[in-house]
Amino acid sequence: MSTAPDQPRRPPRPAAEACPADGNAQVREGAGQPRNRADACPGALRLHPADDGALARVRIPGGVLTAAQAQRLGEAARRFGDGDVHLTSRGNVQLRGLGAACGADMAQLLGAAGLLPSAAHERVRNIVASPLSGLDGRGHLDVGEWLRALDGLLCGSGTAAALSGRFLFALDDGRGDVAALAPDVTLRAAPDGTALLRVGRNPALRLPAADAPRAALLAAEAFVTSAAPDGGEPTAWRVADLPDRGAALTAALADRLTAPPATEPTPPSASPDPTRGKAAPTPPSDSPALGPIPHPATPGGPLALSVLAPLGRLTPTQWRALTALAARTPAAHLRLTPWRGAVVPGVPADRAQEELAALAAAGLVTDTASPWVGVSACAGRPGCAKSLADVRADAAALVHPAPGDSAPARPLPVHWSGCSRGCGRPRTGDRVDVVATSGGYRVDLFRTGAPPRGAHPRPSDLAATVAAARRGAPIE
Template sequence: MPPHASYSSPRPSACPGLWRIVSALDGGICRIKLPGGVLLAQQAEAVASAAERFAGGVIEATNRGNLQIRGVGPDHQGLVAALLAAGLGPREAAGDDVRNLMLSPLAGLDPAMVLDVRPLGGQILDLLEGTPRFHALSAKFALQLDAGERLAMLDHPHDLWLSVLELEQQPWLAFGLAGSLGESDVLGAVPFSQGLTLVRAMLERFLDLATPTQSRMRHVLQTCTAADFIDGLGVALRQDPAVLGWRRPVRPVTWLGALPQRRGVALGVAPPLGRLTPAMLREAARVAREQGDSSLRVTPWQSLVLPNLASGGIDQAQHSLMTVGLLCHAAEPLARISACTGASGCAKALSETKADAVALAALLGPGAPASVHLTGCPRSCALAHTAPATLLARAPGHYDLYQRDPRLPGFGALRATDITLNEAGAMLDLPTEHLDD
């Protein structure tokens, strides 16, 4: 174990981390932040073993492309040591919280990408981990680096997002603040080669302006306009119509089944409701080792991607992974549902959302929305953006149904109150335009 390792919290936060194991009703939660969502096969096996040895065997894929172990018992030091030995931690404890950089699960491989942003992503992670001042950022402060990939999460809000665009046959890096890549405005761009300089200036500017109660970019922008924020960066920005009028191309996204790469093919699979068993993780690691490049990518859809598989082995890989309970096809009802931990694991939840989601899946037909989210309380921890349909628990087995409406805050428009799962299933089976009826 490295001599600098510490098992005390590097700084106050309610968010789980590697060293900071947060208590829940079902035991401790240890969150493992993965660089660009990448998990090597041997690391996946180490996580599976650690979950069995030091916890209750429950592993969750998170909506930021990370993993967390639930039900952690009293031997926190043993768990952390096992994860560090597998290379699943930063160089120093204080650098753990700030490793919040999201890339496409197929960064460097996606046929739609403008260029490979993984080297820049590595530089940004090194900057976050290695700059003591940046360790003061909130554990929730999040960045996204995008290269135009087809497999990309465009709905999650980020404090700072960056996206590659081509101008005059040269790569530039557009950016936006406190919003999602798919919706918020472009504020400017720099040559791609200046990307790291831009990120450093952004983070320093944020920390210069933020008060102790302003932990997120949106808080600072309530007292400082975006124009004033970027005026103080000290970085030359391009802000002509070609930049400010640019919008990131939006393409249909499929994260399950065979996924195209520039060379070869990837396979997307998902644990039901984001929960992996050790057997699932071990089997995914075995397939990645024997048929791929010995790596996995954890995605913001709480799923896994196995990259660089031989195209002729996809059917065999899918069959092997389905035998341990992983979902391989988008048409499966559980593939369209997400749910928070529920009342057995969280004191704030008003219903057993995981079990309710399984019951609801059996009631959904082809007319249901592409995504339905069950949340036990208004915090909606399991989903970083608003789903097309949200069920908010009121009491065990009873929910309010909301339909996403971009004109309304929160979950959207309230369509029904205090309904049962059967009633919710009947309403969700209708095309979404009929939810008003």
């Protein structure tokens, strides 16, 4: 395990190229801070140079892919990149190890698959949606219609094309999963059939559910105006960058939509398990439970199969297994999750265990008790020049400890970062951060309502410190 970074480091790239590995840098607390440069977030048409080759980020609104689209993505990864499909914390896909001259051919392949409906908007289609909406009996509304409507409106808006590649929409069916990801604009289904619109962390507004997608677009367009009031270069990439963090924007929307304020409900702490009639353990960060997921309204009917990709990386074999399974179902689609997993709906109940076993044999995580659950990492070395360590290898070493070592406890999610930027780090909730520094790793424990606790352990103590932090034990 590499616990002390090598020296010397490569010099950092110019600021104009700097960009979080999946657009999910930490939300800052306090007053907003203006941006003084253009957003350089990569896309499918704007490649980002990395140490392992160029990087493309393909936006997948709501994580929803047809089986045919998934097959073409796998083809692009094999033809142009390292062969793997890399999942981000927004349910998008990254292709890594790309050749510098592949851009036009890759864009043609992705465009033919329907993955680039608007070249002007391909970086701004950042929409997360409750992955199990309509599949498990939870939630107050199937957000599929919201997703299709919002994506269409977004791609048809000239104003919205000016959004940064980091601006995030969330469509929450009421369970509170994606609403907890600190989006810029949130639509959340309410128990009374209405929708709650929230801008940043400001109070929510109540409006008719049918009006929700257009209201979300209006919020985004109003943000563009607020971020560049003189029509020049935007001074804000996200709502949190605005001086008032979107308070005035929320007030203006309330007047324009004649939408009264509303109190958002508290999400449940556990997922109901229709097969047992009691609450089942919820994986970290409100991610979907793994394995077969039945719908209580259709006993014995088709199931959804939920799996996790270790550290968000799907090998060609794993991606083919997922897409082939999706192609065998009536709906022929799959859903990527913001927790670097995938859900395949519509699997016949009599085939579910066989199909799940095949996915597990391919190396996908199918059991919530797996030590991989809750473990995430940035790209790290050798792919990122800014990284101080091979964080993926070091994270895997603790998931699979050496003989005689005890596996770490798993109650809190843990994210491994190769530098202080924290690319891909969870935005909210209790968590453990393991960050590479010039002198080794630092371990920080974040608990809601408590001050952060941190330690800079010796290499020989790293496993024990991470395990203690994941249990929520005090660390020094």
